[in-house]
Amino acid sequence: MGGRASVLSIAAWQRPGLHSVFFEHCVDGIAITDERGYVIESNASLASITGLRADALPGWNMFRFCALDQGRAHYRTIRTALATAGIWRGEASLTQAGHHTRCYPVRINTVRDEQGCTVMLIWTLADETYLAERQRELIHLAHHDPLTGLPNRRALMALLACLLDRPRRTIPGAVLYLDLDKFKQVNDALGHKVGDDLLRAIAVRLSARIRRADMVARLGGDEFVIVLERIADEKDAGVVAAHVIEAFRAPFELAEGKVVKIGVSVGVAILPAERIDAELLLDRADRAMYTAKGGRGACLLDVLGCRSDANLSDAPAGVTALHGDRGAEGGGRQALALASEPRFEPGR
Structure with a gap:
């Protein structure tokens, strides 16, 4: 029964359109960029986090936008991690709509083709505001x-x-x-x-x-x-x-x-x-x-x-x-x- 359920789950995940449903409803901000970090596609949560319209994000450079290109040594460390391990975790200093700056936990994953060449980067910014609100809600419900x-x-x-x-x-x-x-x-x-x-x-x-x-x-x-x-x-x-x-x-x-x-x-x-x-x-x-x-x-x-x-x-x-x-x-x-x-x- 468990094996059958797993097969059905995998089949459901592979259905056309299910990826986009997950992409749009994820509470974390997600951006798909090219190897250089330029946004190809992003979800509504990232637009909410950045304070920008969703249609304004394509073409933005995420390395620059998240202030990860400040300091050559730090930038090289990120690039080395992506090239070797295929993943980097850290914090991004994000300026929201040109106003205040906040730090967000960020994860960058490398996606490679069959030849091992980088074809895209997947950026995930954790929405700590949402997590904090949920924590406050849970505390309120408990009391x-x-x-x-x-x-x-x-x-x-x-x-x-x-x-x-x-x-x-x-x-x-x-x-x-x-x-x-x-x-x-x-x-x-x-x-x-x-x-x-x-x-x-x-x-x-x-x-x-x-x-x-x-x-x-x-x-x-x-x-x-x-x-x-x-x-x-x-x-x-x-x-x-x-x-x-x-x-x-x-x-x-x-x-x-x-x-x-x-x-x-x-x-x-x-x-x-x-x-x-x-x-x-x-x-x-x-x-x-x-x-x-x-x-x-x-x-x-x-x-x-x-x-x-x-x-x-x-x-x-x-x-x-x-x-x-x-x-x-x-x-x-x-x-x-x-x-x-x-x-x-x-x-x-």
């Missing part, structure tokens, strides 16, 4: 949720590890663990597409409610985490929790005219003065969130839980439940009162 574009668990844990390494007494912070109420019912009733649209809308709304220095991450499913890098005290974390709950007061208007109203439960863990593992801190916030879902409202001294459709009880000092009225649809209303005026300003 972001593909559905919402928010940082993912890996990015979240990296940030928490960094924050937990800094002096806690001088720069406090907090972690808010969010779990959507009855999201599964919405997903089951209206379909996964609506569920995905809802998650994206929630991500946008949450991102608008925090400062640029803070992070909203999606752990997966219907769980989100907000990291507050710098807060004055625990009351600030309560203010942010109030902002988050307020963000879910208004319904979410989705595609095709669908309107969805959903609640959220929030657990808050304050970064403690003592050393703590990032996983343990996240677990504290998670447990506080489940306490909030149960309606009790608080968990331990450094953790606050609150939910959007139930009263707060046993809230930490400075945070009080004002009301928990329920409407005809059974959706709860809740507000937070703080002992001092809020100092948290979203978007700053």
Whole structure:
């Protein structure tokens, strides 16, 4: 089977036109020149790299264009390598469209006829801009949720590890663990597409409610985490929790005219003065969130839980439940009162 596949692959490669398809779609810049280095044919990628039109490249001397003819000793070295080994690798200093100069990895291959005479040179310039962009894309994908574009668990844990390494007494912070109420019912009733649209809308709304220095991450499913890098005290974390709950007061208007109203439960863990593992801190916030879902409202001294459709009880000092009225649809209303005026300003 493998031998048959190889034969088919070779036959496919030898089909007329396949060479030109590869030539034009290769991300690296390719030029075919005569033995002296004058361009006979080039691909679109080389035109992009050089900043010249594709029809302007024929007739250009690649040795001169890539500054490989500067210095006789260097030029002779290249020529010797091409004559003996049939290949030369190095760097080309390329002036793009008469403006700035950049260095590109370059490879020159010699093509000989049956008598061993050089008939052409094949130049390949690696497009490092493309490679760098692809690397950035891969790094982004590794650290972001593909559905919402928010940082993912890996990015979240990296940030928490960094924050937990800094002096806690001088720069406090907090972690808010969010779990959507009855999201599964919405997903089951209206379909996964609506569920995905809802998650994206929630991500946008949450991102608008925090400062640029803070992070909203999606752990997966219907769980989100907000990291507050710098807060004055625990009351600030309560203010942010109030902002988050307020963000879910208004319904979410989705595609095709669908309107969805959903609640959220929030657990808050304050970064403690003592050393703590990032996983343990996240677990504290998670447990506080489940306490909030149960309606009790608080968990331990450094953790606050609150939910959007139930009263707060046993809230930490400075945070009080004002009301928990329920409407005809059974959706709860809740507000937070703080002992001092809020100092948290979203978007700053």
